[in-house]
Amino acid sequence: MNADAFFTLADHLNAELRSAEILFSNLSNESSDFVRLNRNRLRQAGHVGSTALDLTLIEGSRQVEGGCDLSGDPTEDQARARRLLARLRERLAHVPDDPYLSYSAEPSESDHYGDARLPPAAETIGELIASADGMDLVGIWASGDIAEGLASSIGHRHWHASASFNLDWSCYLEADKAVKSAYSGFDWDPAILRAKLEVMREGLHIMSRPARILEPGRYRAYLAPSAVGELMGMLAWGGFDLKSHRTHQTPLLKMARGERSFDPRIGIREEHDRGLAPRFTAEGFPTPPRVALVEGGRFAACLVDARSGKEYGEPVNTASDAPGSLGLDAGTLDDFDVPGQLDTGLWIGNLWYCNWSDPNDCRVTGMTRFGTYWVESGEIVAPVKVMRFDDSLYHLLGDRLEGLTRERELLLSAETYDGRSTDSALLPGVLVSGIDLTL
Amino acid sequence: MQHLCDIADVFLRQAPACDYWTLRLVEEEHDHLEVRQGVVEPSRLTYTSGAMVTLVGGGGIGYGATSDLSAAGLRAAAERAAGWARVHARLGLFEAGIYPRSSTRADYRTPIEEPWSTLPIGEKLDILQAANDALAIEDRIVDWSAWLARRRVSQLLITSDGGRVSQVLDYVHPGLVAVANEGSQTQRRHGGGSDGSQQGGLERIAAVRLLEDAPRVAEEALALLDAPDCPQDTRDLVLLPSQMVLQIHESIGHPLELDRILGDERNYAGTSFVTPGMFGRYRYGSELLNVTFDPTVPMELVSGVADDEGAPAAREYLIRRGILERPLGGALSQARAGLPGTANTRASSWDRPPIDRMGNINLEPGEGSLADLIAQVERGVLMDTNRSWSIDDSRNKFQFGCELGRLIEDGELKGLVRNPGYRGISASFWRSLDGVGGPESLEIRGVCNCGKGEPNQSVYVGHATPPCLFRDVAVFGGGE
Structure with missing residues (x-):
């Protein structure tokens, strides 16, 4: 039509x-x-x-x-x-x-x-x-x-x-x-x-090299943009919408209360002006070009849909309660330097099947999958058997964050549950001093 | 259904010339009513309808789906299907000749005691208002909702071999949620049938005790605020049916899907630790583990007479006395793999092609009551109502969380614990099964959001199960 x-x-x-x-x-x-x-x-x-x-x-x-x-x-x-x-x-x-x-x-x-x-x-x-x-x-x-x-x-x-x-x-x-x-x-x-x-x-x-089997424990790690996308997908699940905040259900509750924060280099935005989704809501409201959700590692603003906006007295800035065009600020790490900066640890290409392990503490569990390698002295040496992680984003994006890459990757959603998605995300890779593997 | 029959007649008059075709017509009606914090949320009435044409011809298979149910629309969908069949003939993974043909003729309709239309919307909202009010028992309840949803799926499958399967499935989904908060601690509790879906009509409201359950839901949410975290160690684990549903779903149902074993899902939903050579000999669990594919259980979510390719529904053992017997594979997957299977080829709606899905996957009851299971535990924890689920792509390493836990000491239930979770490996976890509740403890439940497939499809899946006891499981609680 x-x-x-x-x-x-x-x-x-x-x-x-x-x-x-x-x-x-x-x-x-x-x-x-x-x-x-x-x-x-x-x-x-x-x-x-x-x-x-x-x-x-x-x-x-x-x-x-x-x-x-x-x-x-x-x-x-x-x-x-x-x-x-x-x-x-x-x-x-x-x-x-x-x-x-x-x-x-x-x-x-x-x-x-x-x-x-x-x-x-x-x-x-x-x-x-x-x-x-x-x-x-x-x-x-x-x-x-x-x-x-x-x-x-x-x-x-x-x-x-x-x-x-x-x-x-x-x-x-x-x-x-x-x-x-x-x-x-x-x-x-x-x-x-x-x-x-x-x-x-x-x-x-x-x-084709023999796979490395890791014991549970804490490992240095680089998370490629696709893996970071899974973590951002978790935050999109109740992390930013106004209703989740006002009813204390957001996994960022401690951040919203000022008790916890991410590293000051973390900035997360809804970038309507970059995205592929329409710039109007079903109720006829226009969406602003950008909404800063996290700035300087601290909570900045919520996504406000028409109904929540009326309920809590905030101006409308989104069609949906989850980001559709999320952007994570770039850092200063050159892609070429990542293996050297990682030195010895895990290169995680993709994460899979994440879920909240303890939402009160922003703790996520999930699996490594696809293109995950063991790196020694800056060289990829072996693939790694799939491992489960269980860790708080207050650590991974907070006290254990070492750097974000300068280059960001635009990821267009392949999801088709409710028709072909127009969601996208613009994300850097993330280097952390440790991620907790549990199984 | 007469409306769908009329459309089918139109298609039959212009049926495509090919080796074999199927036409699957689907109409769905949804209605959602909800009261949140005393306010009636916008009600939503939805009607969807469309057709899926599958065509086998010229050595290929293709499909075309359309919401245009006119003669021209159906003809265009068939032409699209024929176009893709020509591509499949050149590039297909398997010979089109193995595509299953059906001449099944059968009818099914959910037996309903109280049709949705017998209660005016005002009275439905009155019930929800009362249930909602009963959740707001003190100020620390910071969000609370009661809802009632209805879904009717009418489907007619006809085939060029004379097959004709009509199925009308009715569902009424009541539910409650209470959210309690104090400081930076928030706990959520569901009830009122929210995780116990079955087929049926408005009689489901009384069956799940929607009104009566509300105070318990709110009280337990509050009690969890003050409860200690679940301990982190290894101990025995009693899972109530509200969590067994997820355990069966993720670590038995999905790994046994034959399309995963054949590799179709490797890019998205994943593969399986189960391989074709395991059937008939692999010890999946202890002697107490008996699992069936059973589309004949009255009122279970996926009970019916045939799957979406027209294979007649039949009960089959998947695992018997702990030994793996057969996979969950429809007729096409069976032909590809050379293995027996089940009538489980299903599509989420008219706009998606059928693939291997769970139907009703049930853990057969053993003996004794829940109290009997608890009495066998010296040091353990009981977990109730799934809240978190995660498993690896071959369905082995899992971690699940529940809304509520309760310690067990010397065969008796003790205090509440919050944020209870456990992790394990499918291949060994089921071998630690050491107690299965009897028929009187069996509950018929299911999952209404099982996702899989490319393009993505979300379907209902039934699971009937008693509570179960597992030995020496790694459990943990919340915190950074």
Whole structure:
């Protein structure tokens, strides 16, 4: 569904509103090719076309929400949307006033059409399989158009469309000896793919060495940007949203209370102006370019969505309670110097399956996975059998932080649970004097 | 369901010319009501509908999924599927000829005592207001919610071999949470059925004692604030069904998924420490460990008549008297691996292709009560309600945390401990199983957010289990 079709549908719905009613219509549209690969062959391939409409019907201080899938046929879609609107109207009569109802009463408009050069997915898959000949490659290709729209009876009209690809894959030597890579963006370049595969071949060569089995204990470590991304993902889980803070559920509670802090070099921001996500919320609020969440190692500000903003009296600065375009400030460590600075310890390429071990103390557990090596005297000497860590971020980003890399890596989310994600993160690598391995 | 049958008729009139096809039509209705801190949260009604066309032809397999259920939309989805089948024919991992065919004809509908529509929304909100009020027992309860959610999934699968499987599954999910805080210590307690999902209608509200459970939930959250941390040492461990669900899910269910063993999930959900050669001989656990794949248990989350490729549902032993018998693999994985399996090929909705998933994975009961298990423990800890889960990509090294712990000394329950956790290795942990509660202690529960697959899919999974006793487990508490 394109912008004109969506706004026409919204206009039809708005024309049916009763005098005191207000309607917000939000659209999510996706046309995606998904190709799963295993052993460098095609495991499962297909196409998904979906269009979902969300409505919020407001009258006075009451509101109800609803959603339905659309077909793409204007007549059928009008019928589906009108049925949903009728159901919401029927329900609205039975719900009480909502003291935290919050929406933008200021009409606004925007549109964004991202440029992209995407080759046919089938052609690219053939190219990938040929380039990775001889490798045990497993992963997922996702590509196509995604769009989000907002229209309201107040006068909001926003459209955000893009086309992109996201290839997320790993190559295995044997058992759990593997290296991982990702290539995503808007302009496909086969040379970049070949270069990434070459780096993986080098990694697999190191993987062929006998694996080092570590005993539980504390080890010096370098966490590559992808591993740091897992830790930032944990902080995104209740770390920054206003409701978690006001109800004392945030894992950064001790930081918010001034009892603990990160190293002064730690700065964490929500970078709406850099991200791939729309710059408007479902309630019609614009998002600011940046929100400083942690500055100088201390808590700075919360992410405030429309509902929490009304409940706690703060201005809205996000569409969601978790960061979608997170940035961790760079440091001064040159990538080339990392092995030497690490000297002897763990090079952790990826972390996996993290969860809160004790949220009150910002303590996280998780596993090493993919591209994790033992380094001695600045030289990678062996892969490492997977190990469990269990440690507090107050240590890893605090008293045991030695440095952050000058270069940062842009990681685009490959998540597809609720459609293709537009989340991204811009992250440096992190050098720590110790990480606690427990199993 | 009649609506889906009409759409299927449209597809049949223009069915693609190919070796084999399936059409899976799915409609879902969701309704969510919640009261938080005395305020009714915005209710949410959602309706989704779409079609998944799978096509086998020309030596390849492809799929096309669409929310356009018109004749033209279905035709376009089939053409997309055919396009990908042509690519699969050139680059596929396996021969398309092994794709399973189904002529199963069966129907299933959740037996409901009290349909969702029989209680007006105002009365539902009254129940939630009362439950919510009952959670706010003192100022240290800083956040509290009561909710009621409904989900109906209507699915019709038809195949070119004459298969026709219709299934309508109904769920009502009640739940409570209370958050207690004092200074920099926060503790959370869930209840009211929040982690005990089953199929059913509004009768679930009474079954989980939503209203009656609220004071306990709030009192336990408060009590945890004042409790000492769980000790860090090695001792016996009694897991209540509210945590056994997770233990079974992560360290038996996932490692036995055949698509993991075949390598499909290595880039995302992971592989498995289980290898094909282990089936029929590997000692997975003690003699007390009996685990079944059982889609026939009344009201369990994934009970039904067939999987999403049309394989008829049937109960199978996965582990018997501790010995590994068969993997969780649907017909396609069985053909790829040359192993027996189960009818467990499932998709999260119309927009995802089916893959190997857990269905109902149950730990069969032993003998005796929970008190009998506790009586066997000289020095241990009991843990209740999962709150944290983490396991390695081959499903071996795990660490789990619970909301509430209670010390056990000389066969008796003692004081509360907070932030209880334990860690172990799947391959050895189940061999330390030394007590399994009897049928009277069995609870039918499940997990509603099992994630896996590329593209990602989140599904419901059922687990029925009694409480269990494990010997000599590494346990720990909170703190930096």
